[in-house]
Amino acid sequence: xxxxxxxxxxxxxxxxxxxxxxxxxxxxxxxxxxxxxxxxxxxxxxxxxxxxxxxxxxxxxxxxxxxxxxxxxxxxxxxxxxxxxxxxxxxxxxxx
Amino acid sequence: xxxxxxxxxxxxxxxxxxxxxxxxxxxxxxxxxxxxxxxxxxxxxxxxxxxxxxxxxxxxxxxxxxxxxxxxxxxxxxxxxxxxxxxxxxxxxxxxxxxxxxxxxxxxxxxxxxxxxxxxxxxxxxxxxxxxxxxxxxxxxxxxxxxxxxxxxxxxxxxxxxxxxxxxxxxxxxxxxxxxxxxxxxxxxxxxxxxxxxxxxxxxxxxxxxxxxxxxxxxxxxxxxxxxxxxxxxxxxxxxxxxxxxxxxxxxxxxxxxxxxxxxxxxxxxxxxxxxxxxxxxxxxxxxxxxxxxxxxxxxxxxxxxxxxxxxxxxxxxxxxxxxxxxxxxxxxxxxxxxxxxxxxxxxxxxxxxxxxxxxxxxxxxxxxxxxxxxxxxxxxxxxxxxxxxxxxx
Amino acid sequence: xxxxxxxxxxxxxxxxxxxxxxxxxxxxxxxxxxxxxxxxxxxxxxxxxxxxxxxxxxxxxxxxxxxxxxxxxxxxxxxxxxxxxxxxxxxxxxxxxxxxxxxxxxxxxxxxxxxxxxxxxxxxxxxxxxxxxxxxxxxxxxxxxxxxxxxxxxxxxxxxxxxxxxxxxxxxxxxxxxxxxxxxxxxxxxxxx
Numbered sequence: 028x029x030x031x032x033x034x035x036x037x038x039x040x041x042x043x044x045x046x047x048x049x050x051x052x053x054x055x056x057x058x059x060x061x062x063x064x065x066x067x068x069x070x071x072x073x074x075x076x077x078x079x080x081x082x083x084x085x086x087x088x089x090x091x092x093x094x095x096x097x098x099x100x101x102x103x104x105x106x107x108x109x110x111x112x113x114x115x116x117x118x119x120x121x122x123x
Numbered sequence: 124x125x126x127x128x129x130x131x132x133x134x135x136x137x138x139x140x141x142x143x144x145x146x147x148x149x150x151x152x153x154x155x156x157x158x159x160x161x162x163x164x165x166x167x168x169x170x171x172x173x174x175x176x177x178x179x180x181x182x183x184x185x186x187x188x189x190x191x192x193x194x195x196x197x198x199x200x201x202x203x204x205x206x207x208x209x210x211x212x213x214x215x216x217x218x219x220x221x222x223x224x225x226x227x228x229x230x231x232x233x234x235x236x237x238x239x240x241x242x243x244x245x246x247x248x249x250x251x252x253x254x255x256x257x258x259x260x261x262x263x264x265x266x267x268x269x270x271x272x273x274x275x276x277x278x279x280x281x282x283x284x285x286x287x288x289x290x291x292x293x294x295x296x297x298x299x300x301x302x303x304x305x306x307x308x309x310x311x312x313x314x315x316x317x318x319x320x321x322x323x324x325x326x327x328x329x330x331x332x333x334x335x336x337x338x339x340x341x342x343x344x345x346x347x348x349x350x351x352x353x354x355x356x357x358x359x360x361x362x363x364x365x366x367x368x369x370x371x372x373x374x375x376x377x378x379x380x381x382x383x384x385x386x387x388x389x390x391x392x393x394x395x396x397x398x399x400x401x402x403x404x405x406x407x408x409x410x411x412x413x414x415x416x417x418x419x420x421x422x423x424x425x426x427x428x429x430x431x432x433x434x435x436x437x438x439x440x441x442x443x444x445x446x447x448x449x450x451x452x453x454x455x456x457x458x459x460x461x462x463x464x465x466x467x468x469x470x471x472x473x474x475x476x477x478x479x480x481x482x483x484x485x486x487x488x489x490x491x492x493x494x495x496x497x498x499x500x501x502x503x504x505x506x507x508x509x510x511x512x513x514x515x516x517x
Numbered sequence: 518x519x520x521x522x523x524x525x526x527x528x529x530x531x532x533x534x535x536x537x538x539x540x541x542x543x544x545x546x547x548x549x550x551x552x553x554x555x556x557x558x559x560x561x562x563x564x565x566x567x568x569x570x571x572x573x574x575x576x577x578x579x580x581x582x583x584x585x586x587x588x589x590x591x592x593x594x595x596x597x598x599x600x601x602x603x604x605x606x607x608x609x610x611x612x613x614x615x616x617x618x619x620x621x622x623x624x625x626x627x628x629x630x631x632x633x634x635x636x637x638x639x640x641x642x643x644x645x646x647x648x649x650x651x652x653x654x655x656x657x658x659x660x661x662x663x664x665x666x667x668x669x670x671x672x673x674x675x676x677x678x679x680x681x682x683x684x685x686x687x688x689x690x691x692x693x694x695x696x697x698x699x700x701x702x703x704x705x706x707x708x709x710x
Contacts, residue, residue: 039343044283044351045222046336046344049321051329129546241558262581294581298555299542301577397579485582 032056055104059086063107065122067100073119080111080120125303125370132295135263135302136202136228136288137162139270141172142310145226146197146317149177149188151207154240155292156230159202182207186214186225193223194332196322198274201225204292205232205246212250218285219254219348221333224277225285227255228270231393231444232292233480241481242292244392244444247421248454254348256286256355257422259392264302265419266290268372271305274314275362281354289421291394293481305370313369352423359420376425378417379432381407385414387496388433390459391442392418395477395484399442402489413493418455426462433463437500439472440492442512446476452509471505477512488513520576522665523584526569527603528593530562533654537593538569540658540680541667545573547676548668553578566601573667587611591661593640593653595619598627609633614660614706616640616653621709636664638706647698648691655695659702670703 033042043049076096081089088105091097112120130138137159140148148167150160160178167176175192179185182203189199203211208229218225233239234246247257256276260266269288277286290296305313321330336344356376363374380400382388389399396417406413416432418425433439441460443453452460456474463470475492478484492512499505524541528534535556542554553572559565570584588611592603595617607613612634615624624635640656648655662673677699681692 033340035339037343039346039350042340042343042347044344044347045220045332046334046340047222047321048331048334049328051331129542129552261579291581293555293558297558298553298581299539300553301546301551394581397581401580483583485585486580 058103059106060103063102063105065107065109066102067105067107067109067112068121068123069097069099070119070121073117075117075119077116079114079116083110083114085110125305128302128304129299130263130302130304131158131297131299132260132263132266132290133158133230133297134162135267136230136270136290137166138304139267139310140200140228141166142305142307143198143200143270143274143314144172144311145174145200147175147177147189147192147199148201149179149185149192149199150201150203151179151182151185153182153204153207155232155242155296156202156204156207156228158296159228159230182210183214186211186218189225190214190218190221190223193218193225194221194322195324196317196319198278198317199225200227202228202230204230205234205240208246208250209234212253215250215253215255215285217333220344222283222348222351223285224274224283226270226273226277227285227287228266229287229289230292230296231289239480240292242294242394242444243479243481244289245446245479247287247289248445248447250287251422251454254284254352255422256282256284256352256359257420258286258288258359259419259421260288260290260295261394261396261417262295263290263298263300264372266295267302267304268366268370268374269419271310271314271370272359272362272366272374274317275365276355276358278317278319279354279358279362280320282351282358284348284351284355289393294394303372309369313366356420356423356425359423374419376418376420376428377432378415378419380415380417381412382414382416382432384412385435386412386437387493387500388414388416388436388439389442389489389492389496390416390418390429390433390439390455392421392455393444395442395444395489398484398486399489402486402493405486406490406493411493411497421455424458424462426458427466429459430462430466430468433459433470434466434468436470438496439470440475440496441472442475442477442492444476444478446479450509471499471503473499473505473508473510475510475512476514482513484513521572521574521578522589522667523587524571524573524589524591524661524665525584525587525607526571526591526593527597527601528567528569528654529597530565530567532593533652534567534591534593534657535569537591537654537658538571540654540677541571541661542573543680544658544662544673544676545571545667547679548672550574550667551576551578557583566597589614589661589665591657592616593657598624602629604628604631607631607633612636612664614638614657614664616657618642624709634664634708635710636660636706637709638702640702643698643701643705647701648694652698655698656702659699660706663703663706674699674703
């Protein structure tokens with residue numbers, strides 16, 4: 028988080044009115060990785076790059092390249108919910 | 124000098140809206156405010172305004188559409204009454220907490236039930252703590268003038284709060300009376316254009332409106348609303364002074380009628396204040412030092428100023444056109460009494476609940492209040508402070 | 518406000534008493550007066566008794582209540598004499614104006630001992646003769662102007678032709694009939710006591 032990001036110590040005079048947020052895409056700044064109690068493990072040998080895991084991730088923690096091929100989990104934001112493992116038809120994700 | 128005309132209160136409100144020509148009007152008809160969107164939709168049809176008129180399917184949707192429009196960066200207006208306001212209730216709070224300066228014409232009517240379409244202030248009193256600026260209007264002229272001032276107050280950068288202009292259903296909304304209208308070009312110049320600093324349709328600044336606001340933040344945001352409401356006092360004063368410079372009609376937080384030497388004082392809002400003036404004229408001709416405080420700005424409540432204005436009275440009656448059903452008194456009464464108490468002013472003060480559901484209130488009724496006040500002033504005995512005026516009793 | 522004139526209209530839903538009260542307010546406004554014109558809304562149904570009011574003054578009017586002690590009462594339909602206490606509070610220095618073909622004795626018997634002036638006019642006959650239909654409000658409007666002397670006949674007629682031209686812009690053929698109804702009513706309204 029940047030220094031001028033609002034937080035729970037920000038006094039009322041410094042908060043934007045109405046809870047307005049004047050920048051876009053800043054959900055990324057909120058690291059949910061430390062919520063994780065189980066961790067997904069990606070098994071590339073089993074993965075067919077079908078892409079089903081990408082849209083179900085609530086934290087957008089599965090990066091993919093321009094060809095739609097996924098890579099390793101972003102563990103800064105993955106909160107370990109396991110939806111990706113459940114949806115994978117090829118058992119290419121295991122929760123550990 | 125304005126243009127001499129005769130209009131009903133609803134016509135006056137619709138005419139003000141036409142002159143303002145807001146970006147969006149979203150409304151659903153309900154008696155007795157129906158004529159406002161009805162006349163306004165005629166202006167849309169005739170091409171006299173270029174407003175986007177949204178004929179929504181409910182008042183909840185009307186306020187929702189105004190919220191969406193205002194957040195997008197548009198100037199939005201609507202009108203409603205009684206149960207229409209009740210259906211808006213959820214969105215009334217959203218509008219003020221998102222700091223959207225929507226302007227609403229509230230044509231006051233009893234909230235059912237049992238079913239009643241006539242005037243009292245129970246609709247307005249139901250939202251008195253909802254974070255809206257509330258201006259009350261004695262007649263068609265004041266409804267018109269308050270609407271002309273509304274956007275300047277609501278949109279001010281130190282305020283950014285929604286504002287409702289109240290007038291009495293049927294009593295003024297459907298009564299044809301003389302009025303001074305102003306030239307449309309002058310009105311437009313006075314009202315100005317809406318230039319919000321942040322708005323959703325600004326492609327250069329993507330923004331989020333109304334996000335989750337939990338324990339760590341809602342308290343601070345409410346404090347900001349409270350501060351904006353305090354600022355509104357200053358802005359109402361400034362805009363009213365500019366209005367007088369521009370159009371010549373004088374407005375304050377409240378009107379003082381024969382208050383210089385008033386001994387017995389009635390505090391009232393909307394059309395009853397006019398009836399009280401007629402009663403006071405009669406009493407003054409008999410040498411009775413009667414006076415009136417007519418509250419125009421109910422939210423924010425001008426507590427210190429009202430207490431100061433009442434400090435030399437011998438007895439005071441506050442007239443509430445809505446029964447708070449709390450066992451101890453109406454909303455205006457409680458505000459006036461606590462204002463005086465906080466300023467360490469102790470004048471015997473009683474409350475009259477009156478005019479419920481359109482019960483007619485005459486100069487004779489008001490004169491009986493002054494008779495009661497005479498006795499209270501002489502005996503220093505308040506008796507029952509929570510009284511009724513015009514109620515049938517055994 | 519010694520110059521304040523208060524008028525109460527009694528009619529039945531659909532007869533135009535409310536419209537007549539608004540037209541009277543308009544006409545008085547156009548002669549420079551301060552005016553109020555307002556109906557008392559109840560159950561709005563065709564045929565139901567309705568009440569409308571006017572205040573007319575040389576000074577601003579602040580009072581906002583119904584009228585209980587009128588200077589003039591206008592009864593647009595004489596069947597109301599049995600249904601409504603039309604003279605309630607009516608000042609004896611004032612007058613009541615009734616649309617009727619009944620005689621003085623009959624009218625007196627219906628007015629609870631009212632001792633002020635009683636005027637009558639056959640608005641049905643005038644309306645049917647001039648307009649071909651029964652619109653009692655136009656003749657009654659002229660009758661109350663004549664009796665109350667709120668304005669001169671000439672000023673009233675001049676103002677009304679302007680109002681009708683505006684009101685009936687889409688059917689100008691009815692303007693002449695309405696003006697004829699007003700003129701006939703100004704002549705025919707008569708005091709019966």
